[in-house]
Structure formats: structure tokens, C-alpha cells
Amino acid sequence: MALVWIPPLLRDLTGGKETATATGQNVDQVIVALEQQFPGMRVRLSPDGVLRPGIAVVVDGQVGRFGLLESVGPDSEVHFLPAIGGG
């Protein structure tokens, strides 16, 4: 089960819980699994079937390239962070 770090601004949905475990082969499935435990999570993270604009998913320390399709391993650590560009 992947370990998901709940963004602080979503912890109103987790009753303050900082992390949660969720099963899924990719980020989309992980979010669906989170939705089961914490209703309302999905629309906050991936409205309209894509990651919320300006949000990047980081799996095991690597910034994801495939959005919701980024694959997630059984022991993966998943973060949702502001997307970063650069100068």
C-alpha cells in the first residue's frame, strides 16, 4: 500500500491526519482509494479528471511526468506539491 502525504490544506478532509495509505497502480487509482476513506478528496485533487492545475505529483522523490497515470509501487511514497518551473 502506498503511503500518501496529505497536503495540509486537505487535512480538513482527513480530520488532521497527515498521512494515509491507499492501494493503486497509478496516481488516479490512489486518489480513488483516498476518496473512499475521505469523501471530497478527489474533486480537490483531480477535478475534471486531471490533476488540479498547478499541482504536481511526486512519487518516491521524483516529480511525475504522467499526471494521474504516473505509476505507483506498493511501497511508494506519494506527495502532491505545487508544480515548479524555473528561470
Added chain:
Amino acid sequence: MKEFDYAAPVNLTDAAVLLAQYGARALAGGTDIIVQIRENRRDAGLVVDLKNVAELNVLSFDAKKGLILGAAVPCYRVAEHPEIRKHYPGLVDAISIIGGVQIQSRASVGGNLCNASPAADSIPALIALVASAVIATASGKRETVPVENFCTGPGRSILGPGAVLVHLHLPPPAPNSGSAYLRFIPRNEMDIAVVGVGVALTLNDKRTACVSARIALGAVAPTPLFVPEAGAALAGSPLADADIERAAALAQAAAKPISDMRGSADYRKHLVGVLVKRALRIAIERAKGG
């Protein structure tokens, strides 16, 4: 950039006639006027290039007559002139920091005066050195005006239509005299003075006391500011720290700066005190060192 005509007269009479036309502007080095026209800060229907008028390019020093500085003479000629470097160091201080090398090649001292910027570097130095402006009027007459009376407001001078600044005259240097110009800028080049200070003084033969002194300020009033009382306070004094402090305080009192992006009024007043003291010390060293 607005459209305008261009003329390059070769004698003073033609120049005066052209400059008498409505909307005519004089061009010497062009480092101010071209930018002002381009940025719509000054209008011009006709630009009169004065660089080909021989009389405006005279640069001559005579131990008895003093210095004749033609209105169109570019800064580098003044700054590189050995006798001017020896006798008018305060003028050289000022001239050699008007812009970088590229500006030095073009900008003229006369133009710096006629542009009448309150922050012009050359003007406080010229005032301190008792310089006067020799003007050819439209009617062909010559007038001589002390530089401290030349500017009438930001960008405004006493030059009327058809009048041409011919040259600046600086009296010969007295023995045991020294001068200096200091300006404060945030960078070390390519800046407009936050404050500028020109000083000139003469010591007695023993070099133990001050005979006379003149102090002028830049960027602290609508025009470059002559502060006679500050110089007078030094006359007859041994130029002790207390004397210098008093002169600096009088200069500060006379300064009426504004606050803008180059510095607040308070900061400018503070700098006047600092720079007057520093400039006086340099001028004294020069007067003693000969």
C-alpha cells in the same frame, strides 16, 4: 521620435539666426537633447548642430587671462588638458564623471550647463571656480553672466531665442588655491548625482589660514545652488575641524532638496554635510600640495 529638421552652421551669426527660429534646439554633444526629444521631454522643430562653429571649439589657458572653454568642447578634451588638470582640479573632478567614456567623447561642458539640470555635475564646480558664461545674443551683442545666475529652473536657463553660449571663462588660479568636486551616487559610474558639491578655496602664503572660499551644491534645489555664506564662514579661519563643520552646517541649511527615487530629502541633506566636509579636505590638501 518626432520629425525635425537639421542644420550645421559653420559660423556664429548663422547659428544665432537658426536658433532664433521657433522650436529650434542647439545640439553640441547631443547626450541630453537627443534623448529628451526621443522621449518626448523636449520638442524640437529644428536641431542646430553647433560643433562646426570654430569659435565654440576654443580651449585655451593663459596664466594671466585664465581659461577660455568653448561651449561645444567635449568633456574629454577638458579632462585630458594638462594645464586644466593642474589649475582647475575641481572642474576636472566634475567633468570626468559626466557619464562613461562614450559620453565623455561627446558631451560638452557648455551643453551640461545649458541643459540646466539641477543635478548637473559641472555646474557646482564652475560656480566654485568663479566661472562666467559669455553669451552672444540674437542682436549680436556679448553678455557675460556669472554661472550661478545662468540657470533659472529645472531645464531652464537665461538663454533666449537666438542666444548662443559662446564660451565659459574661468579666472586664473590664485596661488595656494585648491578646488574639488564630489558627488554621491549609489553605483560607481553611470548615475545622476544624488548630491553634488563643488568647493574652491585660497590659503594665505603661509598656508595656515583660508583667505576665501566658495561652495556650491547640486541636486538639492531647482537649480544648482551657490551658498556664499558657507564659503564666507571659512574666510580668515584656520580651517580647523570646527570651521569645516560650520561651513558644512551652513550648506546643509541652504539645501532645499526634494524626495525622489534618487534619494529622500533627509538623506540628501545629510549627504550635503558629508560631502562638503570631504570636498573641503581634498581641496585643502590640493591647495597645500600646490
Added chain:
Amino acid sequence: MTTLANGFKVIGTRPIRHDGVDKVTGRAIYGADMQMAGLLHGRILRSPIPHGIIKSIDVSKALALPGVEAIVTSAELTDPGNRIAELGEGAVNLKDLSSNCLARGKVHYKGQAVAAVAAVSPNIAEEALKLIVVDYQTLPHVTDVRAAMRDDAPLLHDDQVTESLGQPTGKHSNIAKHIQFKKGDIDEGFKQAAVVVEREFHTATVHQGYIEPHNATALWNADGTVTIWCSTQGAFSVRAQVAELLAMPVSRIKVVPTEIGGGFGGKIRVYLEPVAAALSKKTGKPVKITMNRADVFEATGPTPGSYIKVKMGADKDGKLVAAQAYLAYEAGAFPGSPIGPGAMCIFACYDIPNVHIDGYDVVVNKPATSAYRAPGATNAAFASETIVDELCEKLKIDPLDFRIKNGAREGTRRADGPIFPLVGLVETLEVAKRHSHFLSERQGDKETRRQGDEKMGSSPCLLVSLSHPLLPRGRGVASGFWFNCGLKSSASASVNSDGTVSLVEGSTDIGGSRTGIAMQLAEALGIRADEVRPVVGDTDAVGYCDVTGGSRVTFATGWAAYEAAQDIKRQMITRAAFIWSVTSEEVAYENGSLRCLVDDTKRLTFKELAEKLHATGGTIVGRASVDPQGVGGAFATHIVDVEVDSDTGKVTILRYTAVQDVGKAIHPSYVEGQIQGGAVQGIGWALNEEYFYNDQGTMANASFLDYRMPTSLDLPMIEAVLVEVANPGHPYGVRGVGEVPIVPPPAAIANAIYNAIGIRMEELPMSPGRVMAKLLAKKRA
């Protein structure tokens, strides 16, 4: 070719850049140099007010001016609607992007584009601008971030509500976004602290300051295709933006990146390209638009001004136990400040168990901010690294030792969650600690003192200092972090019959990157750097490439070149096998030559085989498109000595040393150049650069005269020390190097000023007036 100690033959050497001769002879063609028959010149009419409603625009008088051929306003651009598009470096709101090219109904800052004219000469186009009559209804404006956050502040966008990860806030606000990071228990953390320091900081809006103004030349063809030549950090990004704004398919747009005169993040968003295209469509002629310097300052860039409050605590042993930050960044007219990276970088140098960070993206009536070298990180580091210096002072611990003790390293969990892979912060600190600069006598050793005095004596403008030979001097250090990024890159390389290789890559080259990319191809093939001819391709000539930004090009496009080389090697092996009538498995490619494993007499150098290609099946082209992970973050530690004129408040940089983990320096000279240039931009930010706004909401210093970037006379040599902690995520260990060097300077200089005069500067820039005000206040106290 000789092999270097590190096992490389090309990487780590310093060849002459391939585009060098063109650039030292004036032949290189930059955007503004475009000349073509019938070329029209475009100029932009800009808003004279910071905030207002456009009631009407009358262009009739301007159109009547002889020489004027066309005028466009936003009416001629398709309204993209309120949509978000993913464009290269990130998500962009197309309504905002479009309004920033030509205002739609409302102007949000002084200098915003309102209309554009095409005429037969630049001067006539400028004349025409004065004849366009625009009727504005002026609205109250706000240019300060904290004022804009107040409930009674004038709203820039009536419908804007704060984006807070979908948390409904309900009310309209200038606060476009709120982000938050939490780690551990902040209150518990501060309870464990023996020393706590808290301060508030303000930083001014600053500009990237590239010397080349923005430009674009467009030619709209009768077949409905358009070609755009422009100075951009990303040709494909320009293509995507223009396609969205003009509602046309990307295949109908060709963007040709000319040589580019600096970007630093400011030449990613389009300003002129769609407008030039619209004018060309209207006139049927090529149209070139160039900005003047005032346009560049008032309508492009800048990077946000900010308000930052930081509180940090350490226990008695000097271990950081808690850190809290509140950051509010000015987005400018439209949402999108780099608040995210700012908040993620502020404590990134340290391993801190308890952290709480709040960040706010706030719109104000200033130009829409753009990326600028490590966007958001410099503002943040100025605050946190100043606080760290104060903690060290209170704990009486050496600032480098403190950073070594608390520094982030492999395995450290960042405040925003993820864990650092192998990184080189501690290595930079160890090197800095042993460096002659840090070991030299604190108050300016003889060497620096001599440097300083020469400087003073040499130019008349420095007589001020000359008359005061012994001014207070101090030394400061600071560290900084930047993420760097990977993103997508493509390259293709064809083997020529003379054994050279023509490389086409898609990353516009702002600082010699085409050579760094060619060197990686050469290394992989075992040939010389000068045997590769790299060119930057247009959007029809090469595969998709993301922008030149995020310190990604040498990493990602270099990787594409490396993969293209592997592709060439595979094909060369097959070809040699064919010639020798053996199987591919029986051929080895070693050090730029091919060897038959079953017959030792059979050998071909790369050049020899290249000569045989045409006769054995034709040329070989290697291709690669990559989107690599394994990005290595960059850390830097800077040391600076300053002198403070205690009578004027003027700060002089006497000596500067920048130590940085560069992963692997492909071309060390250009790596040093990135570090030196970044450090000097940081020095300018620290000392004198700022947007000075008057109460009419107008930038009063929109020129290089009064926007004071450092000149050569304001600086000493900048010593760049390269520390190589190879990035395991890249075939050659490359880490991005371009951005992080701008991060430490303001804090390092602030710490040096404190060391010199005992005053903590809390505002950027630390200009003479601000330093003097603090000195006088201290005297009075």
C-alpha cells in the same frame, strides 16, 4: 585524444563555443536583426494608468497618418475564455495571457498593451500611437502586497476567489492562492528551543535585466500559415501560446528561434508574437515589433516584491528544532507568482523536525511577474539565511559549522515532504570552510584591503572613499537551494561522410549550451567537440523541446544528445557488421572506433566508417526524445567581504567567492560563467535594484540609468569554486547550475553588513539611503 583523470575525453575540457565567432564579429542574428523585403515596423500603445476600464478606443486619426498600414486591438484576437492550458513550464490562464498581450476591457498595470500599430518605419509607428484616443475610467490601484491583501483593497479581478486546494473561501480577494506546508509540531518544536529569532522582511520588485529588449517578427502567408522569428527561451512554448491565443493548429505555426540576448526566465511568456502575427495577417506583409527599454521594464518580467516573516529556533547545542514562515509574493496583474518554489525553498537547506509554512500569491497593479532565475527562492533565502546568521551569533557558533551541523543531506526529509537524494550542500560548506577567503583575516585581509584601496584610488568618482581609508568591513556567508528540472528535450544527429556529426537540438542557447550539449554527444561517440556541429532547430526542424529554463538544458537536452549518440552507435555497429560479414554481436564500439571481436585485423575508426556509409546503405541519423527524471537539486554557499561607508551608507563588495555543487561540469568555463553571472545578479538585487513606484502607480525609474544594475566598476572578480558531487540520475552526473547562484547573495551581503556595522538589514535593496537611515537610527538610540 587524451583521456582526462576523470576518464572523460571531452567532458571537463574548455573548447571554443561553436557559435563564438559569429558572436564576436557581430554576425550572429538576434531577433531585432531580422530584415526582409517589405518589412513593416510595429509599436505598442500602452496604458498610462495602473488600473482602469477601457471605455473606448478610437484609431481613426492614427490610421489616417501616411505610412500607417494596420492597427490591432484585443477585438482582433480570439477570446480564449477563462481556460487553463498546460504550456511547457506550467499551467497558464489563457484569458490573462491574452489580456497581457492586448488588454481586454480593462487595464491592470501602467504599461499594459492596449493597441498595436504597423507602419513603414518605427518612427511613423510611434507617431501613430500618439494619435490613438483611448477613453479610460480610472479605478483605484494598489501596488503593495500587504495593502492588496486587506479586505478594503481595490480588487483587480472582481470574480477572483482564493485558490486553496479547492477549499472554498467564499469571498472575493486579491489573494489568488494560499499554499501550506506542515511538518511535525511547530509549537512543541519552539518549546524545545533555547534560542528563537523572528523578523519581518520586505523585498522590492526587480527585473531580469537582459540587455536585449523583447522582439518578434511575423510573416502570415496566404496559405494561412505563419512564421515567427523571435528571441525566446522556448520556440515550442511560443508556438503553443500563439496557437491558443490565435485559435489555430500548431502545424500552421512555425517558430524560428533567433539568437537570444538573455532571458533569465523573462522570455518564456509571449508578449509580442501573437500581436505581430495579427498585424501581419491584416497587412499581408512581414511585421517586426521591438520593445524599447521602458517597455521592457514596465510591461515584462519582473520578479515579485515580497513580504516575508520568519521565525526559527535552535536548541542549546545549535540544532534547529523549529521554523515558521509566512510569505506573501506579488504576482503582479495576474495570478502566478513563484510562491510555491519560494515556500518550498525557504528552509530547504536544513533538516528541521518541526516546520510550518504559509504562502500567498497576491495580485497587485504591477506588471505580471515572470520567472527569474530560481524563481521565488532568492526572496525566501534573504529572510531565512539572515535569521540563521543571527541564531549563529546568539549561539556563538561559526555560521559554516552551524550549517554543516543542520544541513540537508541524502535522506533528509524536506519541509514540503519528499526526501532528498544525494545532494552536495555539506560538501560546499566543507570546501568554503577550507577556502583561503574564509580562512583570511575577518575584517578584510591585506589582499582584499589592497584590492579595495586600488579600486578607490583608480577612479575620480571614488574619491569619497579615498578620503576615508579605514571604513568598517565585514564578512558574511549564506547558502541556497534550487530544485532544477528535467522536462522534455529532443535532438537528432546525422553522421557526415567526413566523420563529423551535424547535431540539431531544440533548446535555444542563451549561454553556450549548444556546446555543452555537443560535448556530451562527442563524449558518447568518442569524437572531438569540434567534430560536432550543433544548431538550434526551429519548431519544424527538430522534435519538441521545453523551454531553456529551470537549469534543465545541459541536463535534459544533453541527455537527449547522449541517447542520440547511443542510437548512432547501434547503427554504426550494424553497418560495420554488414561490411565485415559478421553479426552485430561480433562488433564492439570502443573509444570512437569499431572493432571486430572475431577478427582482430578488422578495425574501423568512426571517420573511416563514416566514409563508407553512402556506399553501404546511406547516412546514419541518431534520434532521441527524452523526458528524464533523476533531476539533481543544486546547493551553493557564498562568502562575501564588504566595506560600508558609515557616513553615506554605501556598501562596496571587496571580495566574493561562490562555492557550488555542479554535479559534473561539462564545460567548466561556462559553468563558472553561470555562477559568476548569477551571483552578480544577486548582488544587484541586494544593493541597488528596485522598481520605484510613485503614488500614481507609475514606475519612476524605467531606464538603465535609474534601474541600477551593477557595472564592471562596482564589482571585484567573482571566484567560482566548482564542487562536483555527480548526480546519479544523469549519465554524466550533470546537475543544473544556472539558477542557484542568485539565491545566496542578498543574505550573504546582509550578514556581511551586520558583521561590519552591527545592523540587521530587513529590506531589499540595501541601498545607501536605507543603510544610512538605519545607521542614523542606531546613533540616535
Added chain:
Amino acid sequence: MPKKIHVETTINGKPMEFLCEPRQSLLEVLRDEARLTGSKEGCNNGNCGACNVILDGRLVNSCLVLGPEVQGKTVTTIEGIASAQGLHPLQQKFLEHAALQCGICTPGFIVAAKALLEKNPKPSEEQVRHWLAGNLCRCTGYDKIIRAVLDAASVGA
């Protein structure tokens, strides 16, 4: 259409004639009429040096010279620095020292440095910094530029 003035001048050793409006700067004339685009516009008000040319032996900002002013004068631009024999030592040293990144300021720096070395063949670091203070570079921090000029001087450029 605005009326134009006929101007005869010498550019990079070759006599040249052009027609220009009085308001056209030498920089505009060089770039748009003579098609010598090596001189760059960075600020158009004399503060960046990217448009530097040598006018009758003196270094000037071509954006602050009116086209008609060069009647009968000689102008040297970046295009006139290298010879048929090859690069000028300054150009070679700029390449060897990696003294350019984006390259937009490079023509101005090389022209300015040439004017310096003609006046002072063996300048000190401070003299080079002072002379080049009218040329802005945003990429390099000046370090490698100063080294390139000093090195060019040492080989007698």
C-alpha cells in the same frame, strides 16, 4: 513622408553614402540602411553601450549620434574589427576566456575594449573596469570579460 538628407561617410574603411531622416540615429542608420546589425540597441539612451562604435577615433554610443552628424567622418563598427587575416586578438581572447554568454553586449564590449587598448595598451584591472563601466553585461558578472581584455593587452592587441 519625411524628407531625407544625403550623407557621405566612411564606414569600416569603405566610403559610403546614405539617405537618412534627421531624426534617425547613427545606430538606426547602421542597422536599417547599411544593414550592419552587429551594433545592438539595448536602451537607446546611452546607458548600456551595446551600440558602441568608434567615431573619428573616439568611442561613442551610436544611439546618441544623429545620422547627419557623421557627414565626412569615419566610423568603425564591430563588423570592422576582424580582418581578412582573421580575428582581432580581443575577439580571440573573448572566445578563449568564455567572456560571452548570450552575446548581445559582446560587440559593444569589444569595440569599447579596442578603443581602450588603442589609448592605453597596458591597462590595470581597475582601468579596464573604469573604461568599461558604460557597457552593461547581465550574463557574465564581468569577470571573464575583464580577464579577456587584460589577456588581449598582454599579447599586445
